[in-house]
Amino acid sequence: MQPVAVFFKELTAGDSSPLTPRSYGMDLLRWYRFLWAFEIEWDRAVREDARDFVLWMKLADKPVRVHWRHRSKGPSAPSPPARVGGPAPGTPNPVTGKPTRGAKYAATTRAHCETVLRTFYDFHLERNTGSLLVNPFPLARGRRTARANAHHNPEKEHRKQRAGLYRPKIPKRIPRRIPDDEYADVFAGLRSHRDRALLAFWLSTGARAEELLTSRQVDAVVGRQTIGVIRKGTHVYQELPATGDAFVWLRLYQEQAWRDGVPRGRTQPLWWTLRRPWRPLAYDAARMMFNRANELLGSNWTLHDLRHTATFRMLDDPTMPPVYVQHILGHRYLSTLDIYNNPSQDDVIVAGLAHHERQRRKRESPPPAASPAAYNQDSLNNLFGGPTP
Structure with a gap:
């Protein structure tokens, strides 16, 4: 684990949060366990190994954290009780409407893991550590060029893009307010x-x-x-x-x-x-x-x-x-x-229901009675010879 220790030492020297090494360590530990299962050295991993790891994260269930009261102290220890009456994992909460935590790894977790591992291998490629030759988590390349952002206008600043080849698309989150x-x-x-x-x-x-x-x-x-x-x-x-x-x-x-x-x-x-x-x-x-x-x-x-x-x-x-x-x-x-400034989901639902209610009232209300046609009195006087002003 010497490569990880060196990487953490460099990360700690920068102006980062104390929680950043812990977050990065969770992703690196997940990747190392995947490599240990197939007896692959970290500096021998290739793009196919990274691809299989990303596919595994999409299909595997997240490990369930057991409360300390229910941690096993032997083979006869009872299992933690299952929650009864709560929403199924990944379904919207009936009170807030926010989705609950799913059983699979979220897209944000997979994207963070891809970024951490790509940064980890880029760091060791610059240091020429071990027998590492390529980064198994490469950037996404264009169809006609081998260099990312090859047609970028040099007069404009680069946008903050994470163009990892195996980075998943993250859905845009709309902030929600508590009523x-x-x-x-x-x-x-x-x-x-x-x-x-x-x-x-x-x-x-x-x-x-x-x-x-x-x-x-x-x-x-x-x-x-x-x-x-x-x-x-x-x-x-x-x-x-x-x-x-x-x-x-x-x-x-x-x-x-x-x-x-x-x-x-x-x-x-x-x-x-x-x-x-x-x-x-x-x-x-x-x-x-x-x-x-x-x-x-x-x-x-x-x-x-x-x-x-x-x-x-x-x-x-x-x-x-x-x-x-x-x-x-x-x-x-x-x-x-x-x-x-974007409308929240609750605001959209309330506005949609109000629209349907107005349409219902419009259909159920009787049509207004037609008023008799009124004629211009001056025209009638000219036609029938009435008094003129």
């Missing part, structure tokens, strides 16, 4: 003031889930009604405006947490676990908290849907300039807000 009534149900299903404060801040600031968890106790400024976060990617500090209700829930959480012994200090983290030993709240724990509220309602909303909902609410305000929304969200370009 107000369903958000109220999710909010009512939370168990603690900490969870209610987190949800209120996520919805009012539009911050990413992991960004809000970077806040310290000094970053919540009640007087200015702002909270400071560390931005993902740029790692810059930014203050975000929040609602007054979010600070009310935050104060209730802090009073209870400080009585229980949670560390208190200006430089201490703002969000902590609810049980001893006290630890700063991590993203996985926050996601599981939100999923527990989802299970009570039978929905499958995600933490990122809260960010989409906050964006929709800000853009619906005609007095809110889009450039301010871009700054609050931390987007680099204003054009990234274009996806919120």
Whole structure:
């Protein structure tokens, strides 16, 4: 595994997220296990091996993660109970309309894996590692040329295209907003003031889930009604405006947490676990908290849907300039807000049903009675010799 260690060392030296090596490692481990099954060395893999691996990912089922309570400690350990009454994998959720996780690998997972493996082999080709001669995950070539983007205009910038030969097409996702009534149900299903404060801040600031968890106790400024976060990617500090209700829930959480012994200090983290030993709240724990509220309602909303909902609410305000929304969200370009201008699936369905209702009323309503034809009085006077004005 020395080639993987060298690749990770180079990846860590760059300005990337700490979660990037873990994500890349999952894809590399999946590829190495495929090669081990056929007793193929990593530097001896050819294009046919990459093709078979991509086909296997399209047909194979994803491994099921077993909860720690149901992990086998011996041959007689019971199997995890199956969920009863939930939607089938890959089918739309009856509450939200969003598709549930399917049993097969998603197109985004397969595309990410292809990109990681192509980058991995390009890195070792540049270093001339081992007996590697070609990249088994090549770029897609044109029919009449052996070079990608051969007819590109040099005066224009290259578009961000990932033209991998085995890269699948990714369907375009339209952001979805959480309706107000369903958000109220999710909010009512939370168990603690900490969870209610987190949800209120996520919805009012539009911050990413992991960004809000970077806040310290000094970053919540009640007087200015702002909270400071560390931005993902740029790692810059930014203050975000929040609602007054979010600070009310935050104060209730802090009073209870400080009585229980949670560390208190200006430089201490703002969000902590609810049980001893006290630890700063991590993203996985926050996601599981939100999923527990989802299970009570039978929905499958995600933490990122809260960010989409906050964006929709800000853009619906005609007095809110889009450039301010871009700054609050931390987007680099204003054009990234274009996806919120497209009608959502729920809006299209509501508009279509309203159209059918208007057509039904039009068919069932009686036609208006025909009014008798009226004649011009001046013409009648000229014709029959009546008085003229």
